[in-house]
Amino acid sequence: MTATTAPTETSEQTASQPGPETRAERVRRRLVPAVAAVLSGVLLYLSFAPRELWWLAPFAFALCGFVLHGRRPRSGFRLGLLMGLGYFVPLLSWTGVDVGPLPWLALAVAEALFIGLAGLGIASVSRLPAWPLWASGVWLLSEAARARFPFEGFPWGKVAFGQPTGVFLPLAALGGTPLLGFAVVLSGFGLADVVRRLRAAPRARDRAVLTAAALTVAPVAAGAAAAPLVSTAAEHGTATVAVIQGNVPRMGLDFNAQRRAVLDHHVRETLRLAAEVKAGKAKQPDLVLWPENSSDIDPFTNSDAYAEIDKAAKAIGAPVSVGAVVAAKDGKPRNRQILWDPETGPGASYDKRHLQPFGEYMPYRSFFRIFSSDVDRAGVFEPGTKPVVFDMAGTEVGPVTCYEAAFDDVVRDQVNEGAQILSVPSNNATFERSQMTYQQLAIDRVRAVEHGRAVMVPVTSGVSAVIRPDGTVAQRTGMFTAESLVADVPKRSSKTPATKLGVWPEVFLAGLGVAGIGWVIARRRAGTGS
Missing domain, CATH: 1.10.1760 (Arp2/3 complex 21 kDa subunit ARPC3)
Incomplete structure (x- = not known):
């Protein structure tokens, strides 16, 4: 009985096992x-x-x-x-x-x-x-x-x-x-x-x-x-904000080859808006926001650039946040936002804290130079060290410069510092008409909801926007155009659970x-x- 059963069981086990895998099945x-x-x-x-x-x-x-x-x-x-x-x-x-x-x-x-x-x-x-x-x-x-x-x-x-x-x-x-x-x-x-x-x-x-x-x-x-x-409720009234997009003379990495032209474009657009305000065609803004790199000429060392920015601020009759490249006391450049008052001139400043590697600075420059000399096109910027909020005619504005908007801690720090409105001045001209500017705008929209703040997005070449605290876009510009946006936005000081909980x-x-x-x-x- 045993001798006849064993082979039968072995045969059934063998029959139940899959056959060898073919090459097509393996692929x-x-x-x-x-x-x-x-x-x-x-x-x-x-x-x-x-x-x-x-x-x-x-x-x-x-x-x-x-x-x-x-x-x-x-x-x-x-x-x-x-x-x-x-x-x-x-x-x-x-x-x-x-x-x-x-x-x-x-x-x-x-x-x-x-x-x-x-x-x-x-x-x-x-x-x-x-x-x-x-x-x-x-x-x-x-x-x-x-x-x-x-x-x-x-x-x-x-x-x-x-x-x-x-x-x-x-x-x-x-x-x-x-x-x-x-x-x-x-x-x-x-x-x-x-x-x-x-x-x-x-x-x-x-x-x-x-x-x-x-x-x-x-x-x-x-x-x-x-x-x-x-919530989109105005907890401390509203502020009339002007977002200036001056445009650039050319796209790509050489957008700032004509640095004076970039500054002139933003001065010209601000003067145009000032003329519309004077003519009653636009509302007088309480504050004005210029984008990152709107003045790549240091106004503290170039009297002509200083005069042009001052002229624009006086014409619009409101404090202006100016994105400038300046040399600090140590001689190294900073990507800086400068609060420019129409009466007293430049005052408080904020230096970009999260710099873009391989763009604003080059990590291990000597090593990467082995592979390409293009590494020397990267900047030598030094980062800022602390959050700063601008008091712009009674409105607390927290600047978050471009790339920084992707970092949770930078945005949160500005809100905790007292920002009632967030501003994300940016310069996307380097990336031409790519999807980058839209991806960044989406980040800004998420940040608006995260912290319950209106977010202003002044960009040199577009897309500039006014974002409500619920993440919806109230106004936006086109790309590579000179435009201004003027909007009443809510001032808010309450903190969302996300802001309070932090990391x-x-x-x-x-x-x-x-x-x-x-x-x-x-x-x-x-x-x-x-």
Whole structure:
């Protein structure tokens, strides 16, 4: 009996085992997840400005979560890297304008490596109970890391910055960009878990599907619940603000080759607005905002530039915030905002604190010069050290210069310093007509909701805008035109929960990722007895 049964059992086991994998099947098994990973990155990119397809982001993470679930760490890194390339290569294409593809692709690859590490972590935690929660924390951990390292970080492309409108946006007022981004990612990963479990055996799906569905819907419900936190009420009256866009004589890196022309353009546009005010065609502004680099001629060492700016301030009859390049007492240049009074001239100043690496300064210049002499085109600017708020005719204005708007701490510092209105003076002429200016405008819109402040965006060449505290755009200019915007905006001093909580939401949410990874490590050690 035993002799006749054993061969039968062996035959049945052999018959139940799959046959050898064909080459086509092996290629398909590897290619399909790789293509899906790239597609998830492309979907995430498409959710960003200039498109307002914010709802694509959760689907991008649903596809990402479905691809990464149950993978080995090495495979998770590879697929995460592919997602990062699908995301950052198109998102950062504007960085290659006028300097070619090498810097653009190098930056995209560097940022994609962070997504690769996130993919490794997400794959590792994907077998934990309620894995979307831990996986979302891992994503936030990767965003927190790349916002700080290397060279003071590069936060551009945080998931939150693709949400200047939509159901998740009010969460920015509750927990800042970390909570906003976490909600989007969690909703996507939860959706991936729903789909995955619905494919499982019926007996295994009921409770698990409900849990996954709850993780999918909870961020959406939280966004709706947080909507009352978003207010546009004027708590201290309104201020009439003029935003000046003078335009530049040429696009690209050589926009400032005619530095005097750039200054003249902004003086001319301010004088034109002053004439309209005098003629009763425009309202008298309480304060005027010029963009970054509106005077690349130091008015403290050039009497002609001083006279032109002073003439414009006197003509408009209001204090002007002037973006200038000046030499400090140590002889090194500063990217400075100068408060210019029509009666007393220049007064308080704010120096840009987060400088753009490879643009305003060159880290490891001698090393990178080995690869290209273009490194010497980068500036030698020195950063500022503290927040400064301008008192402009009774309105407290907090300047946040261009690139700084991507950094949570800089914007928060200006609000905590007492800013009733935020100003983001920028110069996007270097990037011509690329999507960069629209991506930056989306960041400014998210910041408005995060801190409950109107945000003014004066840009040399566009797009300049007036943003309400709820993130909607009240007025905007075109690109490479000379225009002025005049608007009554609410002055606000109350602080949102996000402003009060500061960095703690990010610490907590990134901590979920650390906890999830720690749990995986502990389980593996327990399983091996080590």
